[in-house]
Amino acid sequence: MSLTRRSFSLITAAGLGLGVAFGAFSASAADKVKAAFVYVGPVGDFGWSYQHNQGRLSLEKHFGDKVETTFVESVAEGADAERVIRSLAQKGNDIIFTTSFGYMNPTIKVAKQFPKVKFEHATGYKRSKNVATYLSRTYEGRYITGYLAAKMSKTGTAGYIASFPIPEVIRDINAVTLGMQSVRPDMKMKIIWVNTWMDPGKEAAAAKVLVSQDVDVIIQHTDSPAAMQVAQKEKIWAVGQATDMTAFGPDAHLTAVIDEWGPYYIKRVQMVMDGTWKSSDHWGGMPEGDIVMGPIHAKVPAEAKAHAEKLVAGITNGTFHPFTGPISNQAGKVIVPAGKTMSDGELAGMNWYVKGVEGSIPK
Amino acid sequence: MVRLEPRQQHSQAMIYLSPVIAIILTLLSGLVIFALFGKNPVTALYTFFVLPLTTIYSLTELLVKATPLILIGVGLSIGFRANVWNIGAEGQLTMGAIFGGGLAIWLHDSSSIFLLPGMIVLGAVGGGLYGAVPALLKTRYGVNEILTSLMLTYVATLLLSYLVTGPWRDPGGYNFPESRTFPDAGMMPIILEESRLHFGSILAVMVVIGGWVLMAKTVIGFQLKVVGLAPAAAKHVGFVENKLIWFGLCLGGALAGIAGVSEVAGPIGQLNPSISPGYGFTAIIVAFLGRLHPVGVVFAGLVMALTYIGGETAQIEIGTPAAVTGLFQGILLFFLLASDVLTSYRIRFGRPKVAEGGAS
Numbered sequence: 001m002s003l004t005r006r007s008f009s010l011i012t013a014a015g016l017g018l019g020v021a022f023g024a025f026s027a028s029a030a031d032k033v034k035a036a037f038v039y040v041g042p043v044g045d046f047g048w049s050y051q052h053n054q055g056r057l058s059l060e061k062h063f064g065d066k067v068e069t070t071f072v073e074s075v076a077e078g079a080d081a082e083r084v085i086r087s088l089a090q091k092g093n094d095i096i097f098t099t100s101f102g103y104m105n106p107t108i109k110v111a112k113q114f115p116k117v118k119f120e121h122a123t124g125y126k127r128s129k130n131v132a133t134y135l136s137r138t139y140e141g142r143y144i145t146g147y148l149a150a151k152m153s154k155t156g157t158a159g160y161i162a163s164f165p166i167p168e169v170i171r172d173i174n175a176v177t178l179g180m181q182s183v184r185p186d187m188k189m190k191i192i193w194v195n196t197w198m199d200p201g202k203e204a205a206a207a208k209v210l211v212s213q214d215v216d217v218i219i220q221h222t223d224s225p226a227a228m229q230v231a232q233k234e235k236i237w238a239v240g241q242a243t244d245m246t247a248f249g250p251d252a253h254l255t256a257v258i259d260e261w262g263p264y265y266i267k268r269v270q271m272v273m274d275g276t277w278k279s280s281d282h283w284g285g286m287p288e289g290d291i292v293m294g295p296i297h298a299k300v301p302a303e304a305k306a307h308a309e310k311l312v313a314g315i316t317n318g319t320f321h322p323f324t325g326p327i328s329n330q331a332g333k334v335i336v337p338a339g340k341t342m343s344d345g346e347l348a349g350m351n352w353y354v355k356g357v358e359g360s361i362p363k
Numbered sequence: 364m365v366r367l368e369p370r371q372q373h374s375q376a377m378i379y380l381s382p383v384i385a386i387i388l389t390l391l392s393g394l395v396i397f398a399l400f401g402k403n404p405v406t407a408l409y410t411f412f413v414l415p416l417t418t419i420y421s422l423t424e425l426l427v428k429a430t431p432l433i434l435i436g437v438g439l440s441i442g443f444r445a446n447v448w449n450i451g452a453e454g455q456l457t458m459g460a461i462f463g464g465g466l467a468i469w470l471h472d473s474s475s476i477f478l479l480p481g482m483i484v485l486g487a488v489g490g491g492l493y494g495a496v497p498a499l500l501k502t503r504y505g506v507n508e509i510l511t512s513l514m515l516t517y518v519a520t521l522l523l524s525y526l527v528t529g530p531w532r533d534p535g536g537y538n539f540p541e542s543r544t545f546p547d548a549g550m551m552p553i554i555l556e557e558s559r560l561h562f563g564s565i566l567a568v569m570v571v572i573g574g575w576v577l578m579a580k581t582v583i584g585f586q587l588k589v590v591g592l593a594p595a596a597a598k599h600v601g602f603v604e605n606k607l608i609w610f611g612l613c614l615g616g617a618l619a620g621i622a623g624v625s626e627v628a629g630p631i632g633q634l635n636p637s638i639s640p641g642y643g644f645t646a647i648i649v650a651f652l653g654r655l656h657p658v659g660v661v662f663a664g665l666v667m668a669l670t671y672i673g674g675e676t677a678q679i680e681i682g683t684p685a686a687v688t689g690l691f692q693g694i695l696l697f698f699l700l701a702s703d704v705l706t707s708y709r710i711r712f713g714r715p716k717v718a719e720g721g722a723s
Contacts, residue, residue: 084679166537
């Protein structure tokens, strides 16, 4: 009996709550652009999600009270993502940035039901009328990382903590390797797949395994600074992922490849304001200011530092491309002939290792 | 000195009141936590625990989220009753998803009405067989099933990851680690339009009823309870403990396997490396919060689902961090265990009285 009464009063309360929520919503909707962000990790991962959140903050700073932002962090890639994205669309957001690969299908699905809301999915390949995609040319920074790694390594072996065997990761592994070989053709690259974007425990364990295999420069494609901390302890080098991780390894931080999402976020929100937003595939790098190198460690010799800066300048003004032939695959067969540069299409689907990478791509 | 002294008599009412007390204490702690975050505690609690119940859509989402927790929770609670500690439901869920999802990938052009039933059966078989591994190790070699079932979880996750990055990868998917999407015939039918509420929830209801009948009305249910409460007595009257270990682990595995199929053929629609955000582990809390009773598991599953959905709602509405969800789940478990301890023990201060010696 009491149960019936309780559920009845709950329904009444529900009705009231709905009314209140609706009233609040229509009051605040006055011509502000509402932008929402979905993150795969916590904003405190000091890596990928942290950097997207920095982009969100610069959006707020740029537009002031003309924009209102919301974010949801630590959203699992899977059944949960769809609910979060739909809730954000229902809340009246104008543009929603979903910032991890696993959000691709949920984003496409929700976008169909909300044709007026704009969606931006990072790192995926499915687009529609109201779903755009965007990604950074991290490989540009990775190449420079590789060059510096080869300059500083004593053992001649670098290690890569890899997340998932998708083209983005394969491409970056190759870019680092090519950068290393530009100064030390015999330099080796060892890879550990951790099958996660963010798991400090696994990342640290992988870093330790690499150290035990004679690796003295660690590059990571995962989001926490755990490997950087291991490098600091083991007195070897490591490269910051997505953000400047100097604080976690002041003696180990060789450099970092920093994703600056702010410029893109500002551009796209501006387009929403102007009514010029259109679905597109954005792939920005150093020329657009989307990829920036972190500070190069003071122990790096001036000559190497100058060369690295020259490479950055070359990539930025378009005179140099990291994936310029000759490039051979692991079997030694030349895939990209001398003087040729790989096209964006070829880079987008890259599924083979260049010569010098150890092991095979997980199949 | 503080000691715990067993109570002579257990209060039957307290066994069922203890989760209620735990929930109330959790809510009270919530007030404090939100105040520390600088949020209005009442608004925050309302946003977290009530707002998700105010729209039809979020109610259906609550059921979608609770479905795998209830499916697994019922199976685990039956095993736990007989002291069969299956910690590996996450792995059994994964294996069920692989078996059931594998059929959908293999028959990706099928429009047969038998595809989905076939997937559900295969999911149960996959999960059940995976539960059988710790059962075999326990009954044959005496290996602790807590350890083996937990560790096998990682094996299952890696197998799934291998399959979706290799043989079962979507041929049109640019090497990205996910399978092709399932055909419509291999998807759980939606039972309420404009929502994600699917047939898996009906399966969960059936499983709850089945679990209740099993425990309350059948001989094997009786045996499971006796083994759990009084192992020595059970042995004395000749109940075969090994048989019950097999039963507990295989049944728990099969139900977790069905939960796996229900997820991949429900809201996900394909196999990918992250099909479950730890439902198999959360269901352990659900089983205990539900007092190891199938009907209790329903309420517990809904409460746990609410902590997830409330956490998301609070992030969107008032900007609390995602960690609050985990915090609430942890606090809830803490208070539940504390009330359980205080139900069966009393706290005594000072040294034990020597005079009691020999009285028994």
